[in-house]
Amino acid sequence: MLRIRELRKSFGAHEVLKDISLEVHAGEVVSIIGASGSGKSTFLRCINVMEMPDGGLLDFEDAHFDFAPGARGRPTPAQLRALRARIGMVFQSYNLWPHMSVLENVIEAPMRVKGVPRAEAVALAEGLLERIGLADKRGAYPSRLSGGQQQRVAIVRALAMKPRLMLFDEVTSALDPELVGEVLALMASLAKEGMTMLLVTHEIGFAREVSTRTVFFDQGRIAEDGPPREVLYRPASERLQQFLKRVL
Ligand code: ADP
Ligand code: MG
Numbered sequence: 001m002l003r004i005r006e007l008r009k010s011f012g013a014h015e016v017l018k019d020i021s022l023e024v025h026a027g028e029v030v031s032i033i034g035a036s037g038s039g040k041s042t043f044l045r046c047i048n049v050m051e052m053p054d055g056g057l058l059d060f061e062d063a064h065f066d067f068a069p070g071a072r073g074r075p076t077p078a079q080l081r082a083l084r085a086r087i088g089m090v091f092q093s094y095n096l097w098p099h100m101s102v103l104e105n106v107i108e109a110p111m112r113v114k115g116v117p118r119a120e121a122v123a124l125a126e127g128l129l130e131r132i133g134l135a136d137k138r139g140a141y142p143s144r145l146s147g148g149q150q151q152r153v154a155i156v157r158a159l160a161m162k163p164r165l166m167l168f169d170e171v172t173s174a175l176d177p178e179l180v181g182e183v184l185a186l187m188a189s190l191a192k193e194g195m196t197m198l199l200v201t202h203e204i205g206f207a208r209e210v211s212t213r214t215v216f217f218d219q220g221r222i223a224e225d226g227p228p229r230e231v232l233y234r235p236a237s238e239r240l241q242q243f244l245k246r247v248l
Contacts, residue, residue: 001026001196002047002165007056007067009042016042017053018220024165024198029191031207031228032200034217035243040200043217044167047198048087049080061086061164085113088158089167092174094150096142096157102129103138106157114161121160128156132186148179152186159190166190168199184210202247208232216240 002024009017016039024030032040045051047058053067063083066073075083096105106125110116116124129135132152134145142150151171158166168187172180184206191197191210201207207214207228214231216224218239224231235241 001028001061003057003059004047005057007043007046007058008054009039009046009051010054016220017046020056020220020222022215022222022225024196026196027194028213029195029197029199029211030213030215031211032198032215032217033202033204033207033243033247038217039220040217041169044089044169044198044200047165047167048084048089049075050084050089081113085161086164087167088161088163088165090151090154090158090169090171092170094142094147094154094174096150096154098142101139101141102134102145102153105142105153106160109157110160124160125156128159129153132156146179147175148182151175151179151183155183155186155190164196166195166197168197168201170200170202172201172203204232204244204248216243218243 004020004022007017007020020043032043034040042051046053055068058065058067060083063079064073065075097108100108103122103125106128107118107121110121110124111118126135126138129138134149134153137145137149142153145153172183175183184203187199188210199211211228213226214228215222216231223237224235224240232244235244
């Protein structure tokens with residue numbers, strides 16, 4: 001589904017992604033772990049090209065991009081819109097639109113980006129809100145919801161676009177501990193249904209249980225990549241051993 005080769009990204013003189021190659025097959029759930037500043041968020045943002053890589057190749061389903069300066073394969077604005085419409089992303093801070101009700105938050109992108117008729121978008125949104133037990137909050141504004149409820153709405157808002165791939169960037173990090181479980185449970189149920197996912201997380205237990213692969217980022221490189229059982233329990237590198245000691 002996704003093939004990334006020799007992806008590079010710098011901010012000024014700071015080389016944040018050095019040479020990242022990664023393949024993700026349909027149905028895989030890849031957890032990404034690594035110290036703060038190792039480039040995890042930048043990497044996710046390069047996948048949906050919210051951040052423009054400096055070099056490397058990205059193939060996502062039938063889209064093929066070459067980010068080398070001057071390359072013919074650099075994405076056009078229309079190609080970027082098409083790519084982003086098929087990749088859902090949820091961040092650490094629940095980024096719901098505060099001036100819109102829960103329902104409006106969920107129907108906005110399908111209507112505006114995909115031209116889905118309002119009645120159809122509402123029906124889809126109602127089904128998704130039903131699924132997360134928040135159908136009765138459809139008219140509420142985000143500020144009236146708990147952090148866990150907001151984050152679950154943010155996830156179904158992304159799902160309303162019927163994405164082929166979901167990117168999750170530390171979506172439980174800003175939550176009170178008692179609200180983490182409900183968000184992880186929703187992500188686990190998506191994984192079980194076969195959603196292809198890349199998730200940056202510090203929840204090592206969750207990574208172990210839910211992901212099919214774990215990737216360890218270290219200073220802008222993928223230092224380890226394998227089954228969670230091996231990467232998390234039999235880390236090959238000293239640096240991953242140190243990292244796991246800190247987060248476990
Ligand atoms: P992680 O998610 O693993 O904590 P990030 O991808 O957020 O790491 O950041 C990696 C490095 O890139 C950090 O040193 C960060 O300060 C830097 N960085 C990220 N985004 C920008 C930006 N827009 N401009 C300048 N530096 C950035
Ligand atoms: Mg980050």
